[in-house]
Amino acid sequence: MAIEATFTATDGEFPLAAVFSEFPAAEIELDRVVPTDEFLIPYFWVRDIEIENISMENVAHPGIHDIRVVDTVDGAAFLRIDWDLAYESVLTAIIETNVTLISALGSQTQWSFEFRAESQQDLADFQSYCRDHDIPLELTKLHALSPLASGQEYDLTDAQREAMTVAYTLGYFESPREATRQDVANELGISPQAVGSRLQRGTRRLIASTLMRLK
Structure with a gap:
């Protein structure tokens, strides 16, 4: 049975948390296309920041090879990230297990990740990987796959x-x-x-x- 689960993290483990060192009031959202292959480069939106002359040059994290602004649209910045997958994070857990990342939303205080798994065992494998590699995620919501609720x-x-x-x-x-x-x-x-x-x-x-x- 397919299931969906939401996990949260509050200690800045996810590499993109480094953005908040430069833009503490920002909100980061995963783009709709969610690549999880190490040869693909995912994209994120950064909002609630002053985008005039925005630069990511001072954003550094061992899990990021490169990060840069691709474009600015409607007061938000569109970012391209080249990950260093030698750094253990949620991304490596996704690649090494059979779960799919549906969405990710982050602020300075918390990250929220929503995953879909084809079975309870797949989700358990993901949790075990995170636990074995000291990736701090807390399960906050779990439910069977269902049509979208109203809203x-x-x-x-x-x-x-x-x-x-x-x-x-x-x-x-x-x-x-x-x-x-x-x-x-x-x-x-x-x-x-x-x-x-x-x-x-x-x-x-x-x-x-x-x-x-x-x-």
Whole structure:
């Protein structure tokens, strides 16, 4: 039976946690394409940062050969990472076991990884690998494979969902607007630029997962 599991990590073990040494307020999200082969280079989005003249030159970690900004879109940076898989991390655990990484979302305080496994044994093998190689992950959610629950089908991150909900509640989407981007930012405790990024990407995802699926 296929199962899905969510693990969290809080001690900065994942190599990309090094980004937070330079950008402590950033949020990192795995791109939709999830390569797990050592010859492939995965991509990540970094949000909630000032992207003008952004550089990753000072970001260093033994699990990263190279990291650079490919592009900036809607206030977010698109990164390309070349991993050093000699460093034991979640990535090596994925490569060495039969699990698939569905999503990864990180902040300075916590990383959250969602995996899919074809059987309980596959997931147990993954957990054993992490334990044997001192990869600190905590299992926080486990359930059988099922259709997406209401709300999840829209493919929004928690941050995007929160920003869009607050903006809607405050009247940001009314015409004329009853609230400004600064009002939403004050309510969330983030910058107006970060609000704009979350609303733009959230709107794009809503359209992609609703209107575009109807075509």
